[in-house]
Amino acid sequence: MPVGLSQTEIEQIDRVVSNRKRVNKGQSLFNAGQRFDAMYAVRSGFFKTLITAPDGREQVTGFQMAGEILGMDGIVNSQHTCDAIALEDAEVCVMPYDNMEAISRDFPTLQHHIHRVMSRELVRDQGMMMMLGSMRAEERLAAFLVNLAQRLNARGFSASEMVLRMTREEIGSYLGMKLETVSRTFSKFVDDTLIEVKQRHIKIINMDGLRSLAAPEARSL
Amino acid sequence: MPVGLSQTEIEQIDRVVSNRKRVNKGQSLFNAGQRFDAMYAVRSGFFKTLITAPDGREQVTGFQMAGEILGMDGIVNSQHTCDAIALEDAEVCVMPYDNMEAISRDFPTLQHHIHRVMSRELVRDQGMMMMLGSMRAEERLAAFLVNLAQRLNARGFSASEMVLRMTREEIGSYLGMKLETVSRTFSKFVDDTLIEVKQRHIKIINMDGLRSLAAPEARSL
DNA sequence: CGTAGTTTTGAGAGGCGTCAAGGAGCGTGG
DNA sequence: CCACGCTCCTTGACGCCTCTCAAAACTACG
Structure with a gap:
């Protein structure tokens, strides 16, 4: 995962993260309230993280795919603050936090890497x-699709065709809108020939159009 | 700032964070795009952080008061991603990042503290x-007031009376609503005898009422 | 092939944004 | 000391975006 590490470092790190864990679709990797003792790197599969309000309302806070890290929010209170649920069969690397902390003292590169990963999450x-x-509903959904396409592309998948692993409701929760609005907005994108939608198969026809929706240019004057 | 440190540790850390910097009201501590080389701990005063979209829309991402840390989002790309602007005359401790990194290798307590601070921000x-x-506008503003009162109280100020350091527009930007809606919602809270408002002076009359607005109970059945 | 979950689409309602006008507070300068 | 202008705040009227409620179509799975 980290780049720019020496052979020795890699071996050291391997010893820490060699533990793998499988999580089947629908199962949770961890839940809010559980004791925190490790972070997880997604090796394969797809996760969602969500938090639940006292009144039961849920908010999806993120979707994680291969290479992304889960559980960092648990450090502060030694307990997880969200649920992490696999949206498809998945495998993760278990990274016991105490080990990470100890090893990163000896390997500045790893130490810095950890900071960067957490910082990246803050920026996200x-x-x-x-x-x-x-942003309005249209802009949010466009930004969501562009972001997803970009992340899939970075992992060697097509940037224009994808299969959503989450329901309309989960997308809506993530983007702060209702599932009906997600569906309607998808339909509008189809009408505007920005995308094609067949259930969870999405094909991006006009990426530039999506992009301009997602991040409107400064108004001329 | 950190707790549970030995005298030696504190001295070491002092050497790193002894540099102070004043920031006058309206001035920025750093701006998006600037090179990142230090984080900052607020000693006194009050800040807002904001990001600006390509089309000029601004989003206030946080309000920081004494004891809180600014700039951690800059680690990932070695450049700040937001503007930090003082809403009143302020003073900060400058914490050069390279030094922090180096020293935290020798002081596990500090190392862990850094992780906790970043993790806390993720939870926030x-x-x-x-x-x-x-959440709806009412709930957001109630949650905002409750949170502010709690943070002020933790710093030795009254939990029921406060002077807002930010404009209605900045509150609105933070909470995802327009300044008119902020104003109207304040007025509604006054009508409901939850608070008293005189310009930026806010007096909380019914904290429980606010709290129940901010985090509605599970519906009975 | 039936059943449950998901998605689409419609109709109507409402919360919040937009536009607009006026008022209050405050620093500056005559 | 008061007038002036600036910024900030409040309030009203209106419209639109999104939510709510509802029904039907589609898909997946047992």
Whole structure:
């Protein structure tokens, strides 16, 4: 996972993260309230994280795919604050936190890597606030699709065709809108020939159009 | 700032964070795009952080007061991703990142503390997503007031009376609503005798009422 | 092939945004 | 000391975006 590590470092790290764990579709990797003692790197599969309010309302806070890290929010109180649920059969690397902490003292590269991963998550969260706080439904969904396509592409998949692993309701929860609005907005994108939709198969026809929806240019004047 | 440190540790850390910096009201501590080389601990005063979209829309991502940390989002790309602006004359401790990294290798307590601070911010962000994604204007503003009162109280101020350091527009940006809606909602809270409002002076009359608005109980059945 | 879950689509309602006008507080300068 | 202008705040009227409620179509799975 980390780059720029020496052979020795890699071996050390391997000893820490060699433990694998399978999580079947629908199962949770961890739940809010559970004791935190490890973070997890997704090796394969697809996860969602969500938090639940006292009144039962759920908010999906993220979708994680291969290479992304889960559970960092648990450090502060030694207990997880969200549920992580596999949306398809998945495998993760278990990274016991105490070991990570200990080893990163000897390997500055790893230490810095951990900071970068957490920092990246903070930046992502800022973007989420921007989305949820000041974008309209269309813009949010377009940004969501563009982001998903980009992440899939970075993993060697097609940037234009994808199979969503989550329901409309989960997308809606993530984007702060109702499932009906997600569905309607998808339909509107189809009408505008931006995408093609067949159930959870999405084909992006006009990526530039989506992008311009997701991040509108500065108004001329 | 950190707790549970030995005298030696504290001295070491002091050497790193002894640099102070003043920031006058309205000035920025750093701006998005600037090179990142230090994080900052607020000693006194009050900050807002905000990000700006390509089309100029701004989103306030947080308000920081004494003891809180600014700039952690800059680690990942060695450049700040948001602006930090003082809402009143302020003073911060400058914590050069390279030094922090180096010293935290020798002091596990500090190392863990850094992780906790970043993790706490991740948890806060999750809460923000919940607010922005699935709460209504009333609930958001109530949660905002309750949170502010709690943080002020933790710093030795009254939990029931406060002076807002930010405008209605900044509150609105933070909470994903327009300034008019913030104003109207304040007025509604006054009508409901939850608070008293005189410009930026807020007096909380019925904290329990606010709390129940901010985090509605599970519906009976 | 039936059943449950998911998705689409419609109709109507409502919360919040937009546009607009006026008022209050405050620093500055005559 | 008061007038002026600026920024910020409040309130009203109206409209739209999104939610709510509802029904039907489609898919997956047992």
